[in-house]
Amino acid sequence: MSTELYNEGQIVHQPTFIDGSSVEIPELRILDQDGVTYPNADLPEIDQVLATKIYQTLAFHRVLDERMVASQRQGRLSFYMAALGEEAASVGGAAALQPQDMIMMQYREQGALMFRGFSLENFMNQLFSNADDLGKGRQMPIHYGSKALNCMTVSSTLATQIPQATGYAYGQKLQGLDAVTLCYFGEGAASEGDFHAGLNMAAVQEAPVIFFCRNNGYAISTPADEQFRGNGIASRGVGYGIKTIRIDGNDILAVLKATQIARAYAVKESKPILIEAMSYRLGAHSTSDDPSGYRTKEEEAKWQSHDPILRMKNWMLKQKWWDEAQETVLFEKLREDVLAAVKVAEKIDKPHIDSMITDVYDIPPTQLKAQLAEVKAHIKKYPEAYPFTAGKF
Amino acid sequence: MAKINLLQAINGALDIAMADNDRTVCFGEDVGHFGGVFRATSGLQEKYGKARCFNSPLVEQGIIGFANGLAAQGSVAIAEIQFADYIFPAFDQIVNEAAKFRYRSGNQFNVGKLTIRSPYGGGIAGGLYHSQSPEAYFAHTPGLKVVIPRNPYQAKGLLLASIRDDNPVIFFEPKRLYRASVGEVPEEDYQLPLGKAEVIQTGTDITLLAWGAQMEIIEKAAQMVSNEGISCEVIDLRTILPWDIETISNSVMKTGRLLISQEAPLTAGFASEIAATIQSECFLHLESPIARVCGLDTPYPLALEKEYVSDHLKVYEAIIKTVNF
16 A cells, blocks of 8 residues: 555666656467468457358448448438448457447447347438437437447547446446446547546456457547557556557457457456557548548558458358358348338438437426427427428427 | 534435445545545445445546446446536536436436535635535536535435436535534435425515525525515525426515525526526516625635625625615
């Protein structure tokens, strides 16, 4: 309980500074881009059934992103965020967990939801903020969440989920559950105060939380070297006294292996653990962004060659767990399904006007009921100005 | 019934809440073994263990972020912010997270089991960073409840109701009253209603409205003017958000006059919101402008604290002026 903890027996008499980048952190890679595992690599627990589910999820992810970016360009959708090139982080992380584990996402982890069974209809209803959206059409596209699937609803506020994950995990521990919380965030979000608060509290309170940083090189336009110094996000974990690993985030087997170990550690030791997955955001930050203004085609091409889905496919082909015929059928079906689902979701009504005041509190207070009544009276007077709701109450 | 002070009443409520539900957790800066800088959590760690009552690191945004996650998980999270003046690093976790948790998820998730306790208000020579009354900042945020007790009996019943209410509640404790306010408090478990003001003295000429430590100020002023034949109806608002418009407007329709006193600065304080609403609800019943007796629009002073605060003399003067308008 004192400073004696640190330096007992290590007093020196010449000034010795530690260099800010002196912490050396290796990067775990199990699979090369040709789909060959390194000879001495420790493989994750994976069989053909799990591998096929992961691969099909990655394929769904890629197709959904492609189609939804296109839909936004056609003006059918207001906004979208793709995760092109870094799908392995969210899908592989979720694949290493148990269904009772909580996943707290930042916003580019639709792959985790897909792996857990968030349906195409669930995605569409949220993206089109219609009456069937689980979030009741209240948040911009991509702010998914599912209580049934233990995936906490996304909020736009960056890094707020990090100390929340610590608290959530602490609650799981207090109850003695066989469950952990996995918290995703980007390397940019790690500059927020909430990141430091969340990691420090997790270390001190010994919360079973897996901090999963997707270091994809950019926070909108700001490259990582203008975001922080020192050895990445992993070195921060070490600084907070948290067991830490850096992995190749485009290597699905490395993601799976590291997260499987992290989960076992968090449950057994009841302590936090940090994974820094190195990747690259191949697409734009969002449909409102154009990366050509801040990075080169050459840089993008280099990372294109590290495609995590192609890497897994190469491995699956070599394992004889997958073939080109299956590939063609899968992608064709996914494209058809997504297009059909768009057509359905965009025709579903907006949420009912009464949902304007629900869920602010558990029960709407008198003031809110009065305010809603005023809005309804106004809409009745000017129905042509409010076509989505007029005549529907 | 035992006579205890407001701090003991808070401690008693926390004790009951922790005994009542083993998923109740109390935490914040120095709240563990030390029992908090004011001793509100005294004895709780000894009784319920370090896992359920503990010191947090010195990071308010972390305390409330952690509390949000804990409450979302289903635990009863009672977080202490050591002084209300230091709540602002947690503003984002309160305003953007706690308050919107239920709404943004379509009621899939909520942090209804969150209660934030914080000593607030002046009168202890605390200067600008140990005296603020920030209730109006939070009153501007749909999704929160804001509750302030005036005495030990109210503190225990309102705190237990806040802890058990299924919405995030900020419970501001008037620190000037911690030891100064003493009263009879039942030992057993009881709750007082949230969202309900309390008429503590009926009258006919003017309605005096306040909350927290200002209650004894307006009661004193009411006593002074009663000697001059002015009959005051005295009301404790108790819950700032969502507030009890009905009780206040019923009173003002009867008396025709309203005076609101708050410790916080005048401009955009909660008194202003009340004045606007009552003006609209009771326009034809009003016989004089609604009076606001508040702090000045300055930071909270130290040496000139006595001059700054809305004391009983300032309230007395405002009553006379309003009644004689």
